[in-house]
Amino acid sequence: MRTPPFERVLVANRGEIAVRVIRACHELGMEAVAVYSDVDADAMHVRMADAAVRIGPSAPSESYLLVDTIVEVARSTGCGAIHPGYGFLAERAAFARAVEDAGIAFVGPSSEAIDALGDKLHARRLARSIGVDPVPGTLERARIDRPDAVAGIVADAEAIGFPVLVKAAAGGGGRGMRRVAGPRDLPAALSAASAEALSAFGDGTVYLEREIHPARHIEVQLLGDVTGRVVALGERGCSLQRRHQKLVEEAPAAGLTTEERRAVHDLAVRIASAAGLRNAATAEFLRSPDGAFHFLEVNTRLQVEHGVTELVSGVDIVQEQFRIAAGEPLSGAVLAAADRAATPNGHAVEVRLTAEDPSRDFLPTPGTLRRWVMPSGPGVRVDTGLADGDRIPSEYDNLIAKIMVHGPDRDTALDRLDRALGEVEVAGVQTTLPFHQWVARDVDFRAGDLSTEWVGEHWDGPAQRSLVAERAATLAALAVLETGSGPSSTAAGTDPPNSRIGRGDAGGSRMSGWGTAAREAAVDRWPR
C-alpha cells in the first residue's frame, strides 16, 4: 500500500455520502472520524467509522452545520483533513476558511474559489471574459433597490426575450428563482425571488437569464491539483429532473458525438483553470435544441452523482480528492482517464431512490424501513447509508440509496437497471422505486429524447399506482383468507403458504389483528 495521504480524516457529513467517503479512507489506509447528531447515533456512518463524536441534537443548524464545533472535533481527534461531502457545509467558503485557518486540509476547492464560483454572477462574468458563453442574460445584479432602475431591468428582459428566469446569484436547487412570462409580472417576481434568496442564502442578489426550452442538462466532472493543472474526467447527462432536483443521471450524456463531448469538456476546463480551481468540482451547462452549450454554474464540491463518472472513467474520485488535498499532483491514472474522457468505457446510469411518494407529487415519506433488500450482481453498485430497521429521519435529505449500473452501452445498462430495480425490496416507506422502474422501461427515455421538463410532461403517478391497487388488495385479502390472520414478513411468491405464521389461528371472527407490540416483535424475528 502507498503512503496514505493523511493518517486520520474527519468526515463532516452523514448518510450515504459519509459512508462513501469512509470507504475511500479505509481503502487508502486512513482512519475515519465520524460526527453525528442524536438521531444518527446508530447510523451506518457511525458504525463504520473508526471513531465517532456526537456534535449535537438532530436539527442541522445545531449539529452538521456547526463550523466551529466540527473544526474543533477534527483538531482534538488529530485529523489532518476534513471531507465535507455534499450539502451541509460543502460549499460554505467560511467553513473551508475555518478549516484552512486551523491548519487542517480542506478536501475540496480553496475558500477563495468557493467564494468566487459560488457567486453565479461572478462565474458568468468569468466565463464571458475567457470567451465561454454563459446562458444568455445579465452579468450584473438587478438593482431592485432603486425604483428608477425598473425600466432598465425591463429593457434588459426584453432584450433577452421572454420568458425569462429571475435567479439568485447565491442560489441553487431552484430556490430564489422565478419564471416570468411577460414584462408586467417582472417587478413582483424580482422582489419575490430576492426575498426568497435573502432568507435561503443570506444574499438577495438576483439577475436575469433566458429560459432555454427544451434544455438538456450536461455537466462535466473536473479535477485540479495545486500546480494549476485541471482535467475533465467526462460529462454526465442529468436531464431527468423534478423541480430542479435530479432524479436520474448517466455517463456519458446520451446523444453527444465524441467531438461534442470534447468541446464541452474543453469549455469546462477553461472555466475551471481561469478560476484557479483545485480538487473536485463540476461545471454545469444547458444544451439548447440547436446544439449549443451554455455555461450555467460551477459546483465546488463532490456531486451526488459522481459514481457514474467513476464507473466509466475507472477513477476513484474521492480517493483522488484526498491525494490532491495532500498536495500530490494529478496521478498518471487520472491523466490517462482524462485523455480518454470523450471515449468512456461503456455507459453508467444512476437512479436516486428517495423517500418520496411519486403518486402524491413526490411528497416526503420519512419512516422506518421494515424491509430493505438492495440489488447486486454484475455491473451493479449501490451507495447507501441505511440498513434494515433504520429510521429515515425527517430532519435531513430524503435520498436513501443511489442505485448505479454499468454496461457496455446505454441499452445494456438500462436493461441491467430494469433487472436491478426488480431485485429491490423496500417496505415501511414509500419510495420513488416505481418511478424509476417506469423510466427504465420507457420508450422515450430509451430513445434518449430528454429534457429538464420531461418528468412533468410524462409521469402520471396516481394512474401508475392505481394500476396495481387491485392486485395489492387481492394479495392482502388472500393472505388473510388462506391463513386466517395474515402473513409473517415474507415475500409473496417466494414462500409457500404454509410457511406463514398464524396458520394455526382460529377463524376470521376471532382474529387478533396483530394487536400487541410483543407479538409484532416476535413475528419480525421469524426466520426468513
Next chain:
Amino acid sequence: MKTARVTDRISGEVVAEVTRDATADRRGALVLPAAGTSTAHPEPGRTRLEVVVDGWRFEFDIEDADRADLRARAARGRDHQSQHGPTQVRAIIPGRVVTVAVAAGDTVEAGQQLLTVEAMKMQNELRSPRDGVVDRVAVAPGATVEPGDILLVLA
C-alpha cells in the same frame, strides 16, 4: 370468512372484495403485518397488512365483508342520532408540527389551512376537509406526529 373486504387505511375507501377462489400475480409483491405504530392497530376482527407491489406501498385493513356490513349499519345508526359525527383530521405523513393556525372553537371553511407539518425540509399545509367548528386541537407546534395520529377534531 367467505368474502374479505379490503379497505385503504389512509383514504378509508374500499378497494376490493375478494373471495377464496380469487387469484393474483404474486411476483414482485411483499405482504407483511402493518407496522406497530401507536395508532396502527384496528379493532378486533380486522387485520392490518402492508402490501408492496412493484414498489407501490399500500396499507390495508382486511375484514369479513358480512361483519363489515353489520358494523356499517350500526355506525349509520349512531350517526343518525348525532346528526353529523365529528371528523378526525389525521396526519398522513410523519413529521413535525410547525404551525397551528386554528384553536378550539374556531369556525373553519373547507380548504382553510389548519396546520403545517414539516418533513424533510418541506412544509406541508394541511387543509380542512369540510366546513365546521374546531372541537379540539390535539397537537402543538413542535410536536412529532406519525401517520394516522389525530391532529385535530372538527365538531
